[in-house]
Amino acid sequence: MRLDGVGKRYGPRGPWVVREVGVEVARGVLVRASGGNGSGKSTLLRLLAGVTRPTRGRIVDGYARRAYVPERFAAELPFTAREYLRRLGPLHGLRADASVSRADELLERFGAAGYADQPLRELSKGSCQKVAVAQALLGEPELLVLDEAWTGLDRAARETLDAAVLERVADGAAVVFVDHDPARLAGLAEVGWSVAEGRVRVDEPDGSRPRRAAITITVHGLAASWLGGLTGVLEVVARGDGSVRLGVAAEASDDVLRAVLSRPGAHVQEVRA
């Protein structure tokens, strides 16, 4: 997917919120967009997600399956969490029966199963945010756009979302995110965008990181986000059974193993070259 000279303003006399943006969003790439308040990054994410159309320029080869988590998901909706997710499943390309099981699975995964049958408008902000995040993961989006999606989530849910993001990337999806916490998925984003006054500057990729993973390590009992932060870890895939598969650069494998084994509760299940 490519943005070609994209500009956006709301209304014919409004100021240009995004201007002359030409960036590429390739498959299997994690993109971090950063910038101050009012820099235009939220509008940029909405353009990517297909929520709003460019006023100028065009989007070429856009992804068909997209999912978006807005900055604030005010759930003034007359549904329970479970009902809402079941209704959104078909919009993400799921069949009705798959929507039901996938909704339950995600509610469980984000620790929201306990209030899945309460009306959304009775839920706390953080609980609503879990539902907003869960809907984005219902299908298997080729493009996942997250605007401060972590805000309001509890720690466990934040880690689950980290893992889900890395899973999507490992699965070949493009993920673009904005988060106020600079430590969010630190070192894992392959591309960085600096947004200022509606313009995007693509930061130089970090060339010091070797791209190929030589050794695969499967670990149980540790959070994917923590593992992703270790030096030399190139890929992190959280798996359904609670284990995490790491792709590690050959020269860093000993250090990674040492770091993992020094943590209480950690269990190395497999090491493969």
Added chain:
Amino acid sequence: MTRGLLRYHSSLALRSHGWLPPLTLLAFLLLAGRVSAQQYGDALGWCAAVLVPVCGWLTRAVVSAEPDAAAAVVAAAAGARAARASALAVGLGGGLLLGAVGAAFEVAASSPPSGPHASTGAVVADGLVAVLVGVLAGTAAGALPVRGRAAGVLTLTAGSLALLVASVSPVNAAVRQTFTSQRSGASTSLPWLALLEACVLLTACAAAAVRVERY
């Protein structure tokens, strides 16, 4: 996908109870109309006229039942224009339902015209087409993309009045013909032209509404 969208928007509309005020207005106006209109022609003509503001209100209620953030989420998954079209389709479906209920009520409660007149079947058929015209034109007025509650109410009121009063309006033509259809020697041709115009009007308004971003 389309079915999923329609299901989502219809359950959203149904549960948010935005349909209740327009339905109440319809019931009130239909009952009020019984005072003077008791024969098929004028009863169905009245019903057609009443359906203009009622369907406009209903469509606006359906479209605005969805908070902006929720609409953005759906737009990303299903396409922004498809999502807006689906909400309008649900508004139209609701309007047709109200039209059917209103017409059934009028037919059940009214009597054939007294004195010499065209065949009762022709008068009723004429009235039913007029009811359909009222639903389509009202939905078109409600679909107009106007931001804000006050501006929306104003647009809808002005739009409904214009549709009812202006002599070029399809509703005006259809209602006029329905009122006169029960007189002796009246033309018995159905108001097809008005129906066609109402379809064009709705298509134009819906096409504009689907293109305009609300958030």
